[in-house]
Amino acid sequence: MVINPVISIPASAVNLPGQEPDWKRQLREVVTDPEELLELLQLSADSVPIDKPEHFRLRVPRAYVDKMQPGDGHDPLLLQVLPQQLENSTDGLLDPVADLAAMSASGLLHKYHGRVLLITTGACAVHCRYCFRQHFPYGDACSSSARLDEAIRHIQQDASIHEVILSGGDPLVLDDERLAVIIKRLATIDHIDSLRIHTRLPVVLPARITGSLCRVLTATRLRMTMVIHANHANEIRQAESEVLQRLQAAGITLLNQSVLLKQVNDDADTLIDLSRRLHACHVLPYYLHLLDPVQGAMHFDVGEREACEILNRMRARLPGYLVPKLVREVPNSSSKTTISAI
Ligand SMILES: *Cc1c(COP(=O)(O)O)cnc(C)c1O
């Protein structure tokens, strides 16, 4: 695929006053019915054993469905979003990384020195079947003003914190006005110098990356990093490549984290393609996470030994900066835990 070096502004980024932005329309029009998804992909309902779990339903933007291969029940993008009967297993935990115990009422997670994670919303554009937050009782108030006040107070009182990570859910489902308020309030705290946004939207709903959003993200003294979340090279096509270039051109540092997922990306060739594709879009690989052992997702689990073998094969073929760190989240540790060769 040829990457266009010119940063063009797609029509979707230009909105008349009062008109609903294209990304909000796309967010409303996500696919939520597994049968419709199969139909869009020309798959018969009996070829794939689907399920309809109430606690964590199918949710996928049509722009993401467009990147799946019709007729392929094993498409690596489809497997990430389609609820399957395999999920009914009771193996695994409801809160595998002990976030509930660590989260304060204001939605702040302060587990590691120097940085805090702020849950800005429980909503996401996509429901990833392997998500460790799929059983998380967010309530609907994590983005309320009172909670933000409380979070700001906590950060103000602790001068050891230098970086705030906006997470969720997905912080970019918030609209520009809300994000601008959060960023402005954080920038008033002297000891905060960095803001990081963990988001899957550049990959699953690229229309969200508008010119207006880029302005909100860069109209601040805070050093801005965005950690996107791509698991497979097929997720990054022309539209995604263009918005990543736009973010990079705005001066935002771009990193990627992936989850190692059985049948989706559990081989060296797939992950090498992903690293190279990311690099072509100015994104460097950051973490490759082993699956958090969450109930309903254990069929995605790849063992440590196999993961190390995959990493070794990547190391043998890529420059060091294109090899992600293989990590696992261990509850009550002072950082992510690096997995080294065994
Ligand atoms: C993963 C995580 C971070 C970020 O860790 P880095 O190693 O800095 O990327 C921060 N806070 C919490 C609670 C996390 O789970």
Ligand code: SF4
């Ligand atoms: S976007 Fe992130 S938080 Fe939302 S379902 Fe996917 S992995 Fe979970």
